[in-house]
Amino acid sequence: MEEDKKQRQEQTDTKMVFDENPKIIDSDKLPIQPPLKVLRYKTIKKNNSLGWWSAVVLLEDHQKKQVCFYRWRKKDNQWKRNKKLPFRTRTEWAAIKEVVESFLSELD
Numbered sequence: 001m002e003e004d005k006k007q008r009q010e011q012t013d014t015k016m017v018f019d020e021n022p023k024i025i026d027s028d029k030l031p032i033q034p035p036l037k038v039l040r041y042k043t044i045k046k047n048n049s050l051g052w053w054s055a056v057v058l059l060e061d062h063q064k065k066q067v068c069f070y071r072w073r074k075k076d077n078q079w080k081r082n083k084k085l086p087f088r089t090r091t092e093w094a095a096i097k098e099v100v101e102s103f104l105s106e107l108d
Contacts, residue, residue, distance in 0.1 A: 019043050031079035
């Protein structure tokens with residue numbers, strides 16, 4: 001049982017993670033470095049000509065999962081992190097979501 005779990009973990013550690021946004025067709029690798037381990041991600045918006053990229057990423061940091069909103073800026077032909085907003089719990093996300101949704105009516 002423990003050996004099976006270890007083998008599955010090793011497979012997860014080495015598997016490629018692809019963008020879940022089918023509109024993104026370039027070959028840029030998600031600019032997140034170890035010890036962070038990307039489990040899934042989806043690009044929200046990417047503009048190579050202006051050098052901006054934003055995505056939501058499910059990652060593991062020291063064996064704890066979190067969902068993060070990232071924004072990168074391309075500088076010297078490399079993507080560098082500009083912003084990171086982590087959500088570590090459903091409660092944390094719910095509080096932010098509630099406030100954002102209450103402000104959205106102001107946009108219409």
